[in-house]
Amino acid sequence: MKILVAVKRTLDAYVKVRIRQDHSGVDLTSAKMAMNPFCEIAVEEAVRLKEKGIATEIVVVSVGSDKVQEQLRGAMALGADRGIHVQAGDDLESLNVAKLLKAVVDKEKPGLVLLGKQAIDSDNNQVGQMLAALAQLPQATFASKLEIAEGRATVSREVDGGEQVLSISLPAIVTTDLRLNEPRYAKLPDIMKAKKKPVDIFTPEQLGVTVKQHLKLVEVNDPPARKAGVKVASVAELVDKLRNEAKVIA
Amino acid sequence: MSPMKVLIVAEHDNATLKPATLHLVSAALQLGSDISILVAGQGCAAVADSASRIAGVSRVLLADNAVYQYQLAEALAPLVVQLASDAGAVLAAASTTGKNVLPRVAAALDVAQLSEILAIKDASTFVRPIYAGNVLATVQSLDAIKVATVRTSAFLPAPLATSGQAPIESVAIATAQEQSRFVSASHNVSARPELGAARVVVSGGRGLGSAENFKLLDPLADKLGAAIGASRAAVDAGYVSNDLQVGQTGKIVAPELYIAVGISGAIQHLAGMKDSKVIVAINKDPEAAIFQVADYGLVADLFQAVPELAKSL
Numbered sequence: 001m002k003i004l005v006a007v008k009r010t011l012d013a014y015v016k017v018r019i020r021q022d023h024s025g026v027d028l029t030s031a032k033m034a035m036n037p038f039c040e041i042a043v044e045e046a047v048r049l050k051e052k053g054i055a056t057e058i059v060v061v062s063v064g065s066d067k068v069q070e071q072l073r074g075a076m077a078l079g080a081d082r083g084i085h086v087q088a089g090d091d092l093e094s095l096n097v098a099k100l101l102k103a104v105v106d107k108e109k110p111g112l113v114l115l116g117k118q119a120i121d122s123d124n125n126q127v128g129q130m131l132a133a134l135a136q137l138p139q140a141t142f143a144s145k146l147e148i149a150e151g152r153a154t155v156s157r158e159v160d161g162g163e164q165v166l167s168i169s170l171p172a173i174v175t176t177d178l179r180l181n182e183p184r185y186a187k188l189p190d191i192m193k194a195k196k197k198p199v200d201i202f203t204p205e206q207l208g209v210t211v212k213q214h215l216k217l218v219e220v221n222d223p224p225a226r227k228a229g230v231k232v233a234s235v236a237e238l239v240d241k242l243r244n245e246a247k248v249i250a
Numbered sequence: 251m252s253p254m255k256v257l258i259v260a261e262h263d264n265a266t267l268k269p270a271t272l273h274l275v276s277a278a279l280q281l282g283s284d285i286s287i288l289v290a291g292q293g294c295a296a297v298a299d300s301a302s303r304i305a306g307v308s309r310v311l312l313a314d315n316a317v318y319q320y321q322l323a324e325a326l327a328p329l330v331v332q333l334a335s336d337a338g339a340v341l342a343a344a345s346t347t348g349k350n351v352l353p354r355v356a357a358a359l360d361v362a363q364l365s366e367i368l369a370i371k372d373a374s375t376f377v378r379p380i381y382a383g384n385v386l387a388t389v390q391s392l393d394a395i396k397v398a399t400v401r402t403s404a405f406l407p408a409p410l411a412t413s414g415q416a417p418i419e420s421v422a423i424a425t426a427q428e429q430s431r432f433v434s435a436s437h438n439v440s441a442r443p444e445l446g447a448a449r450v451v452v453s454g455g456r457g458l459g460s461a462e463n464f465k466l467l468d469p470l471a472d473k474l475g476a477a478i479g480a481s482r483a484a485v486d487a488g489y490v491s492n493d494l495q496v497g498q499t500g501k502i503v504a505p506e507l508y509i510a511v512g513i514s515g516a517i518q519h520l521a522g523m524k525d526s527k528v529i530v531a532i533n534k535d536p537e538a539a540i541f542q543v544a545d546y547g548l549v550a551d552l553f554q555a556v557p558e559l560a561k562s563l
Contacts, residue, residue, distance in 0.1 A: 098357055120381070120382060121381060123382065125349050129353035129354045130357035130363075133355075138324055139430075140430075144492070157346075159435075160345050160446070160501075161437050162493060163435065165435070166322070166431065169428065172429075177492070214391065219387075220386065221385070222386070223524075228547075229544055231541070231546075231547045231549060232548050236562065238548050238559065242507070242530070248507040248527070
């Protein structure tokens with residue numbers, strides 16, 4: 001079975017985000033970038049499926065400027081066999097990304113598509129579900145466990161208040177949650193080998209997709225700051241404050 | 251008020267209507283005055299009845315059919331798409347159900363979806379968090395139908411109607427699908443209130459040190475009738491399960507009282523709780539970032555302070 005993994009290049013999770021002075025967007029000039037953490041989990045899951053002999057080939061795809069090839073190489077160092085770079089702007093809306101991925105799905109015909117449940121920059125949590133709608137495939141979002149057998153995937157999903165297990169027919173779209181696995185680090189020889197793996201490049205036109213604007217970013221702002229309160233010296237003082245000043249306990 | 255039609259996807263479990271739906275109604279009323287609530291499920295007539303008693307609701311659409319029993323995206327999305335054809339907006343809670351279904355609806359309608367809206371500026375302009383709540387983006391939708399998930403804690407609950415109720419209309423649309431089958435569900439059995447709706451939340455972090463130590467929070471939560479939460483660090487360390495996680499990648503909470511125990515205050519955690527009315531932090535590190543947002547900070551060894559606090563309540 002072929003697995004397609006979609007990855008996104010995002011601001012490194014440990015870097016402080018800054019907005020531009022004119023509030024027109026987030027300032028990413030010379031910021032450290034990395035593969036979105038949920039996408040790393042998706043790559044890891046694909047590699048594990050290959051190690052188990054369930055997957056035969058892992059194709060990794062990313063949509064964005066030429067710089068996303070760094071993340072494609074990163075995924076190939078972890079075990080993906082080849083890459084697909086869809087050339088587009090870096091701030092593409094989820095629906096446009098989903099349409100481009102749908103075109104890649106039509107081309108590659110994977111048995112399973114793995115994506116992170118959301119990117120830590122836009123926090124949209126949409127692309128997997130949108131791709132499933134466009135490709136008319138079943139979806140299992142927020143996966144914490146994935147098993148493949150007899151043409152179906154059994155997926156445990158992290159849902160509010162507990163867990164839900166679904167059985168979905170393949171091909172299918174699965175988006176990864178935090179507890180699905182713990183991604184490995186790439187080894188140096190594998191990083192070297194990844195440089196030689198093939199990457200195909202497509203434009204939206206070549207994929208037959210017209211990118212369309214649906215949203216307009218008006219401005220970005222810092223969230224209202226919460227002021228630090230007071231330090232209390234003891235548990236007794238804390239109880240007194242909560243009872244008599246904040247009046248939140250009886 | 252504009253004549254815009256708004257379709258709300260009710261949050262429910264077939265037995266009861268979740269309070270999130272009340273918050274969705276007040277968000278919807280900021281967009282238009284013609285409010286339909288879709289209750290799709292199986293054996294969910296009582297939910298429809300509850301929904302019909304919310305003030306401001308024009309009608310309840312009841313799709314009571316086995317295909318909707320588990321609100322699977324493959325079944326529910328086509329229904330919402332059909333009902334949304336003449337709507338100006340479609341709203342659902344930013345719950346795991348809403349987040350699962352609504353992007354599928356938006357893509358089928360060929361429109362964008364806005365995630366976790368916090369405020370409505372006008373009928374097409376919304377404020378939503380990006381970068382784990384560290385940035386607020388004001389976004390204008392250029393689509394004819396606005397599809398959005400709503401961070402319900404950012405909107406007040408709509409009141410119940412003082413008299414009468416909105417009409418309940420049956421919706422017969424139902425197409426069986428074989429792509430996705432429900433296998434099982436396990437709920438975290440707890441006598442405690444639900445994390446997202448609790449008046450008081452007691453959360454633990456890495457400072458607790460182990461799954462065993464995490465139980466130290468139980469007596470305090472019992473005394474306060476509180477839900478228990480956790481930081482991502484505590485979840486990643488395996489002290490508790492992920493559904494207790496408070497933060498941008500977990501639950502967003504805004505209780506009256508939030509007590510953070512042994513939590514350093516990573517940005518992604520703060521994004522999930524900084525809208526709480528009163529925040530208490532207990533941490534032995536006086537430099538911990540959590541103190542920068544806490545109304546009351548206690549620099550202390552939590553292993554002494556927490557039992558003492560529980561005892562003095």
